[in-house]
Amino acid sequence: MRTVLMLALFTWSATLIAQQEEEPRKPAAALAVEAKLRECLAGPIEKLDLATVMLGEDFFGAEPTSVQWADGSGGLRFSWKRWDEARRRTWSYVLGEDAAKPWPEDRPAPPHGTFDRDRAWRVFVEGSTVEVENMATGEVSDIVQVAEAISSAVFDADTTAVLYRTKSGVYRVSLSRPALKQLLVFGDGVRKPEAKGEKKKRKEGLAGWHETIQEELFRILWERTRNKERSDEHAEARKKVFPEIPTYRAPKGFAIRGVVISPTATHVAVSLAATDGKKAKVADMPDYVTADGYTRSRPTRAKVGDVTGERRLEIVELATGDVVQVKEPSPDRKAWPSSPSWSADGRFLIASARADDDMDAWLLRVDPKTGDVSVLHHRHDPAWVNRSEVRARWLGDTSRVFFVSEATGWMHVWVADVAAETSRQLTHGSFEVRRPQATPGGERIYAIATPTSPHVADLVSIDAKTGAMTVLATDGGGRRFWLSPDGTKIAEVFSRANQPWELRIRDLDATAKPKVLTDSPSPAFKSRTWLTPEIVHVSASDGVKVPARIYRPARPRPGKPAVLFVHGAGYLQNVHQWWSSYYREYGFHHLLCEAGYTVLDVDYRGSAGYGRDWRTAIYGYMGGRDLSDYVDAAQWLVEKEGCGKDRIGIYGGSYGGFMALMGLFTSPGTFAAGAALRPVTDWAHYNDGYTSNILDDPLESPEHYRRSSPIHHAEGLQDHLLICHGVLDTNVHVQGVFRLQQRLIELRKHDWEVAYYPLEGHGFRDAASWYDEYRRIFELFERVIGRP
Template identity: 35%
Template sequence: MRRLLLAGLVALTVLPVAAQTPIAGPKLDLETIMANPDWMGQAVENPYWSVDGRSLYYRLKRDGSPVRDLYRVDPASGQSSKLDATATAQAEGPAVYDRAHRHAAYLFHGDVFLVDLSSGRRTQVTRSPLPESSPRFSADGRSLQFRESNNWYVYDLASGVTAPAAVLKLTDDPHDKKPDALGQQQLDLFKDLREDKADKDAVHDNEQALAAADPTRAPQPFYLGDKPQLVDTELSPDGRWMLVVTQPAHHDDGKAPDVIHYVTDSGYTENEPSRPYVGRNEPAPQSVLLLDLRAHKSYPLATDKLPGIKDDPLKAIRAKTVAELQKAGKEDEAKALKAPDVRPVTLYSVDSGSAAIAWSDDGSNAALEFLAIDNKDRWIASIDFAHHELVLQHRLHNDAWVNWTYNDVGWLKDNRTLWYLSEESGYSQLYVKPVDGTAKALTSGKFEVSQPQLSSDGRWFYVCTNKLAPYSYDVYRVPSNGGELSRVTQYGGMDQFVLSPDDQRLAVLHSSAYVLPQLAVQSAQGSAPRELTNTMKPAFTAHKWIETKIVEVPSTHGAGVIYAKYYGPADESDAPTSRPAVLFVHGAGYLQDVKLAATYYEHEQLFNNLLVQEGYVVLDMDYRASQGYGSAWRTAIYRQMGHPELEDLLDGKAWLVKHHGVDPKRVGIYGGSYGGFMTEMALLRAPGEFAAGAAQRPPADWETYNDSYTAGILNHPEVDPEAYRISSPITYAKNLRDPLLINHGLIDDNVLASDSIRLYQRFVELHKKNFWISLYPLERHEFEHADAWYDEYRRINELFETWVKP
């Protein structure tokens, strides 16, 4: 696409944001746009193919209820129906297939079902109070494997017998217990005790022999000792091996602060524990055991030979902090910062919550994805089963932090070629690597690759990329042995896709600015799609919503351009030469809001429309740290959260002043979560730049946020206190001079309300003026009640009307 930056000036690209042409509707008001979002319509959720591939299922939220109803649609006719309770009982879940395509299996209401594809006969395999998961067929197709928590079971298709794949006990083997000196003395003294022990040993040895010779018996247990705690287990498709992930059983997770509920069913104040603060205790280190289920032996898979695992990436930072502690006479704290001889690791956790472990289809290979607890390295290793040790396949190092996403891994159908995503080029790309060969990039360029799906015949990878433009996402495909990356869908706002069982069609969820995700089907080779749903409400589509314009804002700090969405009147030919503006700041830090797809911020998008109606223009920027622009853009905030992003926001303000007649003295700013944090940083680090700011649920002190998010960006506070100091709004409280409104849910268990209350107290002690806090007793981080949404945005609107618009 033609670049927008020409001769130092930024032009506007007008992009369609809705599938239909809106008509003029009634004037917007807060009551309407902050009402329960059911009035807009419902997003189509979780599409999947039926077992025979002839139908699609999906779910829709029920109006006025959190219940999700199940629907079935015929892709050929487009006919869709909501399934009642009786029909739902006969429905299917997302299916897996054996290699010969004789059987399928799926989960439904937490139970496992088996289907004979030739006859269509359905067999319920489990009916249990605990949910099963991860159904798959064994490598030879003779059994069906599934798990219940960390316990794996094998269902034999011929006999219908279900048995545990392994029995794991977190105790010491009672038969391996050796007598101490006193016990040995007793055995030496008393013949009857020796005979009793010999009888017990004989019974045990006989049981062992019978179990080894008799496959109809349940397997003998593996005794893992009382020191580890089970984290995950993964069974090989051939049933020969099991990988067991453990962590110390008595690891101290640190003290968790309480969330206090003031408005309760009981009428009494109630306390709820939340999560520990960052650095109060590091995540528990994890270890992996390889169990040979055939030989009934176990082997630890040591990670201490992974390259770089004995390095200290924080050496310089650690030395500086130690020197400062020693200078302050804090010798004990300085000694506690000694780097470990071997860096502890965890296994990546995938969406299901299980570890990032991938078995090849035949069980001959496994890939394990390890992450250093300091977040600087990711290793992918296979297993040498003959020597029971890890073999490095890939190392990804990042001086800042390895990404939370783009960590998919798996195997090609040859069972010996690994595939994985890696940011090693600066952008997430797809690679293949034979276990004994050299890695090859299947994709390359300055765009992101995600959601890789290998076709069942193994010939193609289907992926999501923003190759065309950073804000435009579609399905592409590339041959698994290398070749051209070709575009399959043409939406620009593709959200999710599912390949059909025969590899011939794609079910695609797609959306646009004012259209929630809708379902379509098309050829997997690329063709005109058939739209299957339209769940938007007429009352919503009747409004003439603003066609947001995606623009490129030039950076004055060497960052190139910053993509943004501009909200303004349709006709700016007679726009005033001086008008107010508002910057909306998206949340999460690592999130992308400048896209052709539907925004996560539905209420805020409508509020931006209302602001334009009231005479403002609005800019929504993908500041540095946002997703979709490569690793360097993401990690620009390392050890300095709130600094590069503020530079970008100020560039956005300057762009509005230069190109849209905005009065630099009449610019407001607002956002939630990370956007609330940036609102506070903007007012406190750049006083006078913004006329007023509204911060929703903002982190005011990163030392009180969680470990999984914060430690990657700022390291741990005991090692890198300076990063926390310069990155926390509370540090700059003395600089407040512009009106600030803080809104926070009192039962927020993500960003605790204490963050805002502590900052408020600092303002009180500093004798500041024009700051307010609104607390919402029944709201968590994500507000759920329309009354709270309305009240929150009424206050924001009044703030801007009072301090920005005049």
């Protein structure tokens, strides 16, 4: 018996060891499901289904990204994948060729870099190597390679050298001869409070008198003092022959966060962030499904109102190592200068500053010798200043800069003359101008604008002196573009409401026909007819016309159920005539239409694209005016579309999930069912950068947080609720759902459920997770508002 047991144990041990030495077993069943799903993509599909829609980019097509010009203005490089490829890769296109080609896998594509003043050369960093590219020939040369990572590199003012920065300091390398010079050392530790190089002075008063008497009485003390003076004089003399490299140390309690070198190699602007003092408490996030099977915690972020840390901007003079701190723009407002930028000739330095309460922003001219500032443009907003404002760029090789500002209520292009310290508005009208880019000489500015319609992104050309604006492309749809280095062409990704993004190249001529370089959607997508949703306007209770997109079913279901979709982010536009970033939802809405549902997608108050007043209408109260637009939209569906009053559902993710909760909690009976995906349940637990803009500080304005947070209104739930959340969400923490779940339990609420996704974050990545989430949403609507 004992022999049999020993033999069995030996056999089991040998089998276990053999299994451990083999390759890990694959999740064969799950892999087979995914492979089977993708078989349908190669040809036409007779009936659209949820699993296919949730395949995402593989079905709809991948948007070309990371677009950059190459070979001067003679070609492009970009990131893209065909529908049948597993991952993205780099592609290249040369003007005049028939098609784009994959970049060789064994040769890394050069990253984005910085041009010289004439845009004849480009410098970029590859790990620990600085490389320059001749834009006329495309030839790339290594300039210097060091034993540490290089974080940035730029040309000097006359393109005779490259200036670059590492963790250890700032360097200059000549382009004409092998000469490398270190300009600044980043020292360890912190800066002493005494000014560096200050000569010791004899003490004054009683202490000084005693010091004089001591040297008069004692020879040794007298000799030490004389020897120290001679040593100091000798050191100063040596510096004239063998100059020391200046050393910069961050002041106590601060760490270096960014360095910008002047093109003349005379100064360095150093951005600093506070590290000492009271520490913000960071929330931990548990990760349950890990590679080794053990639960681990991940640090995420602090909550709104906690310590965000002071920021500071300092200027270092490279010849002496002298340091000055850039001053704040207003004596009665706490504001921190940041984002330094030098003119191409190094004569001017600009920076921006933003008030601690986000109600003021400044564009500044900085004197690098004194740290004094002059205000070029000041924006005050009683709500909060838009984050994209007063971020200036240089207008060619001039002393002027251009930026966007909402000073007149709409986002427009402004120009500031840094030398004259003046600014003026360049474009005018009740429309938005976004993403401006200037030609190399600064004569013209190209931008995306909405003069035709707030729902169409036109390409416009603006005279940089007069502001005269010409619409170059009126082909509808939407676009993002990249101006060529020579200023004669653009590369753009273009789309329509029912056509995904494609990359194309065109001359800057209103009559020029663009050449399309990509073909992204799968054959399955192309085999179907896709809707262009009609844009309608909902009459809100305050008399405002709120834009929306409507999907009308060909055969409405009895009872006429309807679903309202709420886009996320808050400040985002989704009612437009270009391809939506919510392309899975676009496909889901087609499925709902085919099932007999009407779908309405609203650009509620707080959305982008409609000016400053629309953006700030939610100040102090999220879930107020924005939610009222949805309550009004539900009534509009009943009155204008004949939808059933008790058959209206609502769903959305992130901010949209928050809105779904607020709708069910504060307007019971309006929405019979709602799905809140990755929702914010309590704004006091979200981040500071986004939340404090709109709701102020939680200790100063606690009522803003109480009335805006769903968890404080959970007692109002009467209808059906589904909550879906990724456990690894580092943006909107799943802890918020746990807290709301406990509140609903204690309130003894019914008809609610929660689904957690252990391996997903804020934006789901896997098609299986997307499918499971939207299957639950569809089943909720079918069960509650789609019933016979």
